[in-house]
Amino acid sequence: MSTGGEWLRGEGPHHQIVISSRVRFARNLRDRAFPGWAKKAERMAILDLIKPRVEELPEMQDSFSELLQDLSAMEKQVLVERHLISREHAAKGVGSAVVMNRRQTLSIMINEEDHLRMQSIRSGLQLKAAFKLVDKVDSTLEHKLEFAYDQRLGYLTACPTNVGTGMRASAMLHLPGLVLSELINQVIQAVSKIGLAVRGLYGEGTEAMGNLFQISNQTTLGEKEDEIISRLSKVIETIIEKEHDARQVLIQKKSNTLWDQIGRAYGVLTYAHAMTSKEALNLLSIIKLGVDLGAFPEDRRLPIDELFIDTQPAHLQKSSQQKLNAEERDYLRAQIIRERLKVFPKPDISKMARESDNGSTSRPSNNE
Amino acid sequence: MLCDVCKCNDAAVFLTQILEGKMQKVNLCDACSKEKGVQDPTGFALADLLLGIGAAEEIEKGAPTQKCPVCGFTQADFKKTGRLGCSACYTTFAEGLNTLLKAMHKGTEHVGKLPERAHRTMELSDRMRTLTKSLEKAVAEENYETAASLRDQIKQLEHQLASSP
Numbered sequence: 001m002s003t004g005g006e007w008l009r010g011e012g013p014h015h016q017i018v019i020s021s022r023v024r025f026a027r028n029l030r031d032r033a034f035p036g037w038a039k040k041a042e043r044m045a046i047l048d049l050i051k052p053r054v055e056e057l058p059e060m061q062d063s064f065s066e067l068l069q070d071l072s073a074m075e076k077q078v079l080v081e082r083h084l085i086s087r088e089h090a091a092k093g094v095g096s097a098v099v100m101n102r103r104q105t106l107s108i109m110i111n112e113e114d115h116l117r118m119q120s121i122r123s124g125l126q127l128k129a130a131f132k133l134v135d136k137v138d139s140t141l142e143h144k145l146e147f148a149y150d151q152r153l154g155y156l157t158a159c160p161t162n163v164g165t166g167m168r169a170s171a172m173l174h175l176p177g178l179v180l181s182e183l184i185n186q187v188i189q190a191v192s193k194i195g196l197a198v199r200g201l202y203g204e205g206t207e208a209m210g211n212l213f214q215i216s217n218q219t220t221l222g223e224k225e226d227e228i229i230s231r232l233s234k235v236i237e238t239i240i241e242k243e244h245d246a247r248q249v250l251i252q253k254k255s256n257t258l259w260d261q262i263g264r265a266y267g268v269l270t271y272a273h274a275m276t277s278k279e280a281l282n283l284l285s286i287i288k289l290g291v292d293l294g295a296f297p298e299d300r301r302l303p304i305d306e307l308f309i310d311t312q313p314a315h316l317q318k319s320s321q322q323k324l325n326a327e328e329r330d331y332l333r334a335q336i337i338r339e340r341l342k343v344f345p346k347p348d349i350s351k352m353a354r355e356s357d358n359g360s361t362s363r364p365s366n367n368e
Numbered sequence: 369m370l371c372d373v374c375k376c377n378d379a380a381v382f383l384t385q386i387l388e389g390k391m392q393k394v395n396l397c398d399a400c401s402k403e404k405g406v407q408d409p410t411g412f413a414l415a416d417l418l419l420g421i422g423a424a425e426e427i428e429k430g431a432p433t434q435k436c437p438v439c440g441f442t443q444a445d446f447k448k449t450g451r452l453g454c455s456a457c458y459t460t461f462a463e464g465l466n467t468l469l470k471a472m473h474k475g476t477e478h479v480g481k482l483p484e485r486a487h488r489t490m491e492l493s494d495r496m497r498t499l500t501k502s503l504e505k506a507v508a509e510e511n512y513e514t515a516a517s518l519r520d521q522i523k524q525l526e527h528q529l530a531s532s533p
Contacts, residue, residue, distance in 0.1 A: 030455055033439045037453040113451065135481070142483045148455030149485075153469070154478025156455040160469055163458075165480040195474060222475015 005082060005104025005121065008305060012124020016292045017240050019172040019212070019305075022083070023130040023229070024119035025138050026157045026166035028148040034158035035096070035111040043095030043111050050110050053144045054099045059106055059137055068096040074323070077314030083121060085109055106133060113158045114166075116141070125236060127169050127229050135225070154221065164221030169229055171236050172201060176211040176289045177246035178239075180261075181254075184213075187239060195219055196235060210281030210308065215239070247293065262290040262347050270341045274327075275334040280311045284337075295347040303340050310336060371397035436460040492529050499525065 007020040028034060029049070033042055055065055068076070068089070076090040085098050089112040100107035109117040118137055120130040141147075148156040155166040162168070178184040188198045197218045200208025215236060217228045250258050265286035268279075275283075284307055291301045309315055311333045317324050320332055369379045377397035435442050437460065441453025452458065458465060470476055499522050506515040 028455055031438050033441075033454045034452065036449060036451050037439060037441060037445070138481075139484070142485065146485070147483055149483050150455075150458060150478075152477050153458060154480060156458050158451040160452070160465060161472060163469065164473065164478045167480075219473040221469060221473035221478060224480045 005084070007105070007121050007123040008082075008309060009123055009302070012122055012126045014240055015124035017174055017243050018125040018236065019174055020083070020121055020123055021125055021127045021130050021169075021171045022119055022121045023127060023134050023167065023169045024117055025134050026114040026155065026162045026168075027116040027118070027138065027141070027145075028114050028156060028158070030146045030148045032115070034113070035092075035115060036113060036158055038095075038111075040095055046115055047095055047097055047110055050115060050145065051097055051099070053141060054108050054110065054116075057137060057140060059133070060099055060101055060108075062102045063099055064102065065099040066097060067094075068098065069093045074314050074317050078318055081309060081312040081314050086112060086117070088112060089117075106137065108137070114162070125171060125233065125240075127171065127233050127236075131167075131169065131225065131229050162220050164219075165223075165225050165228065167220060167225055167228065168216055169232050170214050170216035171232070173213045173215060173236070173239060173243075174211055174285065174288060175213055175239070175243050176285050177243045177250060179208070179211045180258075181246045181250060183242070183246055184208075187242060188213075191215060191235060191239075192218075194231075194235070196232060209278050211285045212281070247289075251293070258293075259295075259347075259349050261286050262293075262295055266290070266341075266344075266347050269337050270344070271338070272334045273338075274330040275311075275337065276330055277311065277313065277333070280333055280337065281308065284308055284311070290347055294351045295349065296345065300344055303344075307337060307340060369395050371395060371400050373397075373400040434460060489529065492525060496522065496525050496529065 012018070012021070029046060032038070032046055035043055035046075038046065051065070054060060055063065071079075076085070079085040079098065080087055080090050082104065084100055084104060084107045086109065089096065089098065089109045092111065096109070096111040098107060098109050105122060106118070106120050108119075118134050118141075120133040122130045150156055154164040157163050157166050175184060175187075178187055191198050195218050196215055198213055198215045201210070201212035201214050215232070217232055220228075223231075265283040269275075269283050269287065284304060287296070288301075288304050288308075290296050291298065291304060310319070313329055316329050316332050316336070319336070324332060371377050371379045372395050374397060377399065379395035380398045381396040381401040382394075436453050436457045438456035439454040441457050441460075443461070443464075446452060446461070452461070466476070499518055503515055503518040503522065506512075506518060
């Protein structure tokens with residue numbers, strides 16, 4: 001678990017804009033109290049029932065399996081920052097566990113809000129691949145565990161918002177073009193009208209830090225899994241197109257503002273000695289945009305993507321092997337960024353201009 | 369304006385969410401907004417909060433003393449947490465939940481994946497329906513030999529259905 005998962009490598013389809021795709025299934029055992037209602041003894045009995053079944057999955061041959069009470073607060077937070085467990089799960093202790101494969105593409109939470117939360121996370125727009133993996137694991141497990149299922153309502157979950165498929169499919173999108181051109185709220189409103197939810201990954205609406213947004217299905221009852229996935233994929237492809245269009249307009253009509261932003265982000269990140277998480281995310285987002293537009297060489301993409309995660313509070317503390325207060329974290333964050341940017345060439349505006357003449361670097365194609 | 373949660377303090381936090389073209393509003397006092405995690409936008413979903421409040425009202429329409437026979441969960445618990453106690457609660461509180469689910473989801477019936485177990489049960493009950501119909505027909509036509517054979521088949525099927533979960 002010392003390094004990030006496969007999704008951080010950023011090689012999936014449309015990886016410039018779609019950071020990752022995730023699909024999770026919620027499942028529960030029949031007639032057993034849901035984790036939030038079960039007493040400690042029952043939670044532990046349920047855990048003892050489920051955990052061996054999960055660990056023996058062929059997909060979990062080379063896995064990391066931990067009881068939540070055996071993880072330190074910092075270790076839990078690292079898993080949250082890598083999106084491998086939820087914030088809610090990190091708050092759990094005795095009676096809960098997490099099992100994940102080494103590639104960190106599959107993670108199964110036991111006794112989160114539901115008895116089982118199985119999720120697959122992949123780089124880029126790969127909702128179908130993520131779905132296939134979770135679906136397969138679910139089909140294997142259902143032979144060994146009796147899931148709560150109702151002919152009419154489908155899979156029964158602790159929260160009625162998840163009943164039916166128990167599936168939440170989501171993608172994390174990097175949308176600086178739409179934010180800079182102030183079109184993001186239009187997109188958010190349009191998407192929420194068709195039963196999908198968009199929220200800032202950190203913060204809400206235009207306040208979203210790092211221009212990162214998560215889009216997911218809002219409802220789980222009355223629509224088939226593959227319908228939900230393909231509807232979501234189509235909407236994401238449209239958003240990718242809109243993002244590319246917004247970037248083109250910015251290059252053509254507001255190129256000075258754009259180059260200024262990229263230059264300033266580069267300057268501050270290269271020389272600052274204290275930096276909050278919010279400032280870092282916002283500036284790194286602009287540098288990432290710079291890589292997309294050709295202002296920085298393509299091989300600088302991974303170091304930037306890694307900084308998004310490595311500058312998060314728990315990752316900072318993990319790298320320094322100690323608990324740090326906010327001020328200490330800000331110094332360390334700036335230091336790590338400065339070091340990584342040492343080998344970063346200055347932004348090359350002439351290259352960017354050429355990129356814009358050729359049109360956008362990668363248009364969405366229908367390969368999902 | 370009073371807080372929607374505690375209904376005693378003045379509301380200080382006003383939330384609006386547009387969901388499928390429908391505007392939903394929640395007004396909260398300082399204390400309740402903190403308790404519900406509204407101050408921390410990353411860990412907060414308006415839908416959950418709306419659900420908690422709206423859901424409790426829906427479910428209250430049922431008998432007030434209802435208690436889940438499997439897990440002992442009550443409506444008051446649902447009001448507090450916005451989550452149910454166990455899978456059997458969906459049957460216990462079916463009446464109130466149905467209205468809630470209708471408002472919350474695209475449809476009222478699951479059309480997606482079936483566990484293989486459920487699939488088998490469904491096939492068996494389909495066959496049961498066909499056999500029952502044939503039996504009625506055979507009896508009506510006074511075809512007693514067929515009827516007797518059908519009755520045997522039904523009995524066998526009943527046995528299978530009872531043993532499958």
